[in-house]
Amino acid sequence: MNFLEQSVPEDPKDLPAFWRELAAGLLPFNTGAAAVAEAFALHLERALHLSGQELVNLRQASAIGGYSVEHLSRMVKAGTIPNAGRSGAPRVRRCDVPHKPGRQGIPAKAIPDRRRTSQFTQVRRLVVSSALKGGR
Numbered sequence: 001m002n003f004l005e006q007s008v009p010e011d012p013k014d015l016p017a018f019w020r021e022l023a024a025g026l027l028p029f030n031t032g033a034a035a036v037a038e039a040f041a042l043h044l045e046r047a048l049h050l051s052g053q054e055l056v057n058l059r060q061a062s063a064i065g066g067y068s069v070e071h072l073s074r075m076v077k078a079g080t081i082p083n084a085g086r087s088g089a090p091r092v093r094r095c096d097v098p099h100k101p102g103r104q105g106i107p108a109k110a111i112p113d114r115r116r117t118s119q120f121t122q123v124r125r126l127v128v129s130s131a132l133k134g135g136r
Contacts, residue, residue, distance in 0.1 A: 012048060016041040052095030055084050061092045066100035 023037035075081045085091030
């Protein structure tokens with residue numbers, strides 16, 4: 001993909017450097033646009049950091065990295081991957097999920113978590129029923 005005749009990196013980790021390079025190129029011509037590009041880089045760095053801290057269950061980690069749930073469970077038990085959850089319900093920080101070579105990860109949010117989906121459904125029902133009753 002190209003942006004302003006520059007090739008945009010495919011790896012999201014390389015995007016902050018891309019935006020900073022773009023900001024440096026824009027600075028002599030338009031300081032406002034350069035400041036916006038620098039702000040993009042800063043916000044993207046923060047978002048990448050926060051998404052790396054996101055906790056995922058082993059099923060989600062399996063979809064992200066390509067290893068089976070069983071193998072990830074063994075890695076957590078062996079201490080190869082730090083357990084960010086509790087015993088019996090392991091969680092792994094997204095940045096700690098091992099990736100099979102050549103495997104492109106997918107966002108954990110694209111993999112529905114049964115609890116998250118049921119909680120969403122319960123909240124949606126509550127809001128709809130409240131709206132039908134004339135509540136706020």
